[in-house]
Amino acid sequence: MNFDDTPEEAAFRSEVRAWMQANAPHELEAELQRMGFGSAGASMEASKAWQKKKAEAGYSCPSWPKEYGGGGFTPIQRVILAQEEGVFAKLSGPFTIGHGMCGPTVMHWASEEHKRRLLPPLVSGEEIWCQLFSEPAGGSDLAGLRTRAERAADGSGDWIINGQKIWTSGAQHSDWGLLLTRTNPDVPKHKGLTMFFLDMRSPGVEIRPIKQANGQSHFNEVYFTDVRIPDSQRLGDENRGWEVSLTTLMNERAAIGGSMSTGFPELLELTKMLELDGRPAVDDPMVRSRLAQFAIRQSGLAYTGMRSLTALSRGETPGPENSIGKLVAGSSMQEIAMFALDLMGEAGVVDDPEIAAREGWFQAVLMRSPATRIEGGSDEILRNIIAERVLGLPGDIRVDKDVAFRDIPTSGRKN
Template sequence: MDFSDTPEEAGFRAEVRTFVDEHAPHYLAPFLAKSGFGNTHTGDYDTLTEAKKWQKTKAEHGWACLMWPTQYGGRGASPMQNVIWSQEEGLYGRLSSLFIIGQGMCAPTMMAYASEAHKQRYLPKLASGEEVWCQLFSEPHGGSDLAGLRTRAQKSGDEWVINGQKIWTSGAQHSDFGILITRTDPDVAKHKGLTMFFLDMKSPGVKIVPIRQANGNSEFNEVYFDNVRIPDHQRLGEVGEGWRVSITTLMNERMAIGGSIPTGFPEIYELVQTLSLDGAPAVENPAVKSRLAGWYVKAAGLGHNASRMISALSKGEMPGPENSMGKLVAGNMMQDIAKFALDLQGQAGSLVDPEIAEGAARFQAMLLRSPAVRIEGGTDQILRNIIGERVLGLPEDLRADKGMPFNKIPTSQQDKS
């Protein structure tokens, strides 16, 4: 067990530090420091423009998508080098949130299933941020039960014709391409009739409608498909193998977001050091200490879990389903922290205007965003199922639709009308 850099790691770190010092957009640092909970702050600068600019600079110097092979725009770096990169990129990494889905989930799927020509055409531009990708999986009728999705793809000559609707697509409005899971055969069991594609988001018949969220923001979209045509060579994997292909994407989701979920701990710790409670700094109150210690233990534990995963990866081991716990812990923690932080501020805690009550506004933003963290990318309940079944080896729950052809699966009365 050793937590210090090896000489090679130290040399690599110095190299990264030099690049970041020389090229990072330092003028954005004060704004980025205040980012979090679904927002990337760049002050008066346009976030999309700044994000693309930083990504392009990184790509030009060989610091984009470090772990990808060089021929696709990466650096062929090791997992450990990638961690060192993230540590040293620091705040500026917050500019990458726009690219996480494309680079972290779409790209590994493309690498595994796209033709060589497609890989060479699409991956370098995905790495450099020139093109943005999104992931079209969830549907109004298929969220936790993803394999229950209904968007149809029907073969027509060398093309497929797509009709249906996706939902909760983050970044669709900025995206140039997307990977799309569809139903190609409704007569077989639900997992067996699916097929994956990638498509140009500017294709005729694609309509993107932003969702107004419960917290008032719009990070997500609905995407409608009306006779959208996709050439067969943009199919990823065999017809009917879409479920297996989607597993590649979702496994990488865990890695893409696994170690980087905010918990709210630094924010609450900062607050209790300055906020007065009963005439003294709140941090001196035993009840506050108890809560704080409980959260620190979780935040530190998640950090060490992530380091253990990287350490295992660097020895050639694959990350397992146990990493599902990261978001499960962080989402609940963030919600609890926000509630407690506001409680400490009395009635003024209800204010959401940062001009009047900066602390309250900050934690109200956290409070209002936190319910989504417990749902997006796998609900708390689905994550507990994954831990129970795939880590602990418990038997599956009974499934009413097991083995049943998709078009015979019972649905609610409302759906039938």
């Protein structure tokens, strides 16, 4: 496995590095370095300004076609761009869902007219997208959703939407959303779904931010009351929305799994700063044992990611690496944050950045990390995918697989 740049890749890296040095908002670098997962992000104004600057250079959505605002670069060039952008990539947080999940779905399923209208503003950060999938009664069973889409009675061909979504990241900032609905309850649950894209300012859309344990409101409830959507905003065939959603979900695992940090380097630094019994914590045998366990896992994640990079460099499609990465990194992040706070003792309860160790970095991570084990596919769902589709193990017994959705009992009664 050779990780050295080819001459062409080295020239591209040099070009990107020079551009980053000349254009990146270096005045924000120290703030971004301190920012951990779960910390309050940079201002939306700063994020949009950086996104627009990257788009003008072709460095936003680098692998997308140029006609849709992308850079038209190769997959390995995209990796080089991400490496050279470094800490400034944290400014792209508000656009992750749009760029990583919604955009690829629109690109694959929308009409040419809609692609040319919707994708360039998404690339440049002028418009933000969200993903309207999860529902209160569905849990991890996406196909069990209940939000209804019915044809309008006026014969216009439009659709009328009623229902509720939950845990929608960034909905309060979004201009558009991908919306998965149920259009036929008389067939098995996977076969009666239809996907749309929705203007989030449509009449009848209500967004309620959810107050989280860390004081932030990254997630939202979204309610739909007689929301009208033109049939032209349908993605894919009627009742074939599950097929469309798989495009989104596959890209979601890649977007999340390929970029998630565990916090191990920060933990190692912390153990050198903290003292236990009058000596650095890193010298304690039990601490070193836990560090070794985390280091092994970190190494496994790194080399699994390199397998993905190797596939990209050969023009191949990566396999299950990103699902594995998301599963392992999510649990590792939570465990590392908990261990860090244990080391701090009573000081671990202090989360004020002005006085907490490492400015409350681990406290912020711990309060946010449980969500990583649910969003983008729960741990249980990912284990099933890896077991069934990678290892070839027998699938779970699914007694509702061939049952019409309306006949599936729920809470002791039928739908």
